Amino acid sequence: MPKLARRVQQLPPYLFVNISRAIAAKKAQGIDVVSFGIGDPDIPTPDTVLDALDRGARKTPNHRYPESEGLPEFRQAVTEFYARRFGVELDPASEVINLIGAKEGIAHAALCFIDPGDISISPDPAYPVYEIGTMFAGGETHFVPLHEEKGYLLDFDEIPTDVARKAKTLWLNYPNNPTGAVADLKYFENAVAYAKEFDLYLLHDACYTEVTFDGYVAPSILQVPGAADVAMEFHSLSKTANMTGWRVGAAVGNSEMVDALMRVKSNIDSGLSQAIQEMGIEALNLPQAWIDGNNEIYRRRRDRVVAALNEIGLEATTPTATLYIWTRVPEGYTSASFAEKMLRERDVVVTPGASYGPSGEGYIRLSLTIPDDQIDEGIRRISGWRV
Ligand SMILES: Cc1ncc(COP(=O)(O)O)c(C=O)c1O
Numbered sequence: 600m601p602k603l604a605r606r607v608q609q610l611p612p613y614l615f616v617n618i619s620r621a622i623a624a625k626k627a628q629g630i631d632v633v634s635f636g637i638g639d640p641d642i643p644t645p646d647t648v649l650d651a652l653d654r655g656a657r658k659t660p661n662h663r664y665p666e667s668e669g670l671p672e673f674r675q676a677v678t679e680f681y682a683r684r685f686g687v688e689l690d691p692a693s694e695v696i697n698l699i700g701a702k703e704g705i706a707h708a709a710l711c712f713i714d715p716g717d718i719s720i721s722p723d724p725a726y727p728v729y730e731i732g733t734m735f736a737g738g739e740t741h742f743v744p745l746h747e748e749k750g751y752l753l754d755f756d757e758i759p760t761d762v763a764r765k766a767k768t769l770w771l772n773y774p775n776n777p778t779g780a781v782a783d784l785k786y787f788e789n790a791v792a793y794a795k796e797f798d799l800y801l802l803h804d805a806c807y808t809e810v811t812f813d814g815y816v817a818p819s820i821l822q823v824p825g826a827a828d829v830a831m832e833f834h835s836l837s838k839t840a841n842m843t844g845w846r847v848g849a850a851v852g853n854s855e856m857v858d859a860l861m862r863v864k865s866n867i868d869s870g871l872s873q874a875i876q877e878m879g880i881e882a883l884n885l886p887q888a889w890i891d892g893n894n895e896i897y898r899r900r901r902d903r904v905v906a907a908l909n910e911i912g913l914e915a916t917t918p919t920a921t922l923y924i925w926t927r928v929p930e931g932y933t934s935a936s937f938a939e940k941m942l943r944e945r946d947v948v949v950t951p952g953a954s955y956g957p958s959g960e961g962y963i964r965l966s967l968t969i970p971d972d973q974i975d976e977g978i979r980r981i982s983g984w985r986v
Contacts, residue, residue: 635965655874665870669697701835701848711859713738724955751780779918809839
């Protein structure tokens with residue numbers, strides 16, 4: 600056999616492969632672990648959204664190839680959502696495209712903007728796909744550490760000027776996975792100004808804007824006047840509406856960037872099933888009261904998990920958005936050694952922070968996406984633990 604392509608040889612195992620293996624090994628010993636590992640909502644997709652699938656599945660036109668950019672009705676629904684939720688006006692024909700989940704668009708974006716040897720600037724820690732997409736396109740990632748004391752906001756002053764001049768793309772993600780950090784509009788104004796100063800494509804991953812607590816309302820980067828000159832934003836219904844399994848997302852913003860992504864995608868995939876786009880339309884129109892109710896379930900879990908971690912001496916803080924608790928491990932442990940200890944001694948799975956990049960070393964991430972009885976059991980297992 601010839602050699603696999605270098606891009607495949609270079610691939611690290613996907614983040615959760617090791618966790619899945621550890622869980623399987625415990626299961627083989629007859630032990631059921633409680634997993635705070637993967638961020639994948641346990642709560643079902645709402646009935647109104649499932650009804651849209653029932654209806655959509657029976658429409659013959661939906662049995663044929665969809666268009667890559669998405670149904671006009673889907674793009675219109677995204678446009679109305681952005682107007683209602685963020686006060687952002689979009690042109691559905693040129694500034695909105697649908698995605699087979701945000702991950703797909705995030706990975707393919709690099710093919711639009713990165714040539715071999717180009718630089719992409721990414722936060723560290725971060726959702727791994729920013730870097731992997733860049734690597735697939737032959738580019739290199741310059742990581743900028745996120746610091747707890749700076750509220751995990753990527754500090755543009757930490758990017759060397761020569762790197763900024765050479766770079767093509769800048770990735771940001773607020774509300775942030777894995778840290779749970781949030782950014783305000785002032786921060787986004789600075790980001791847009793920075794991208795303009797250094798002639799960067801600004802890519803904002805906004806997958807968690809709707810998963811917020813305690814009255815916090817997350818902004819879109821497109822609320823910054825002039826942001827659409829340089830920015831494209833990725834939106835997802837996965838976490839907002841418990842739809843990870845259906846794969847519905849959107850990219851919105853600068854029309855040239857959106858068009859580039861549409862052209863790449865139209866050569867790779869044949870779009871998102873139209874019946875699923877119809878679910879997406881329904882989900883984009885969910886009443887705020889439904890979203891608030893869904894977030895309230897996570898808020899209750901968040902408060903209980905943070906309290907349990909504090910009780911065993913971990914200084915977990917309470918995030919105002921996302922499904923994640925990000926907390927420092929005790930002195931003397933790495934993120935992996937602490938996660939292993941928790942699995943070995945308590946049969947509880949957490950994600951080592953270093954899996955999200957070197958600056959995640961010293962932290963673990965706990966996801967709130969397991970049923971309440973599992974949350975109870977996880978808390979029972981860790982309470983009273985001496986670490
Ligand atoms: C920061 C971030 N971006 C993107 C995604 C992918 O979202 P989707 O399910 O829409 O592909 C995730 C999923 O966990 C995520 O955490």
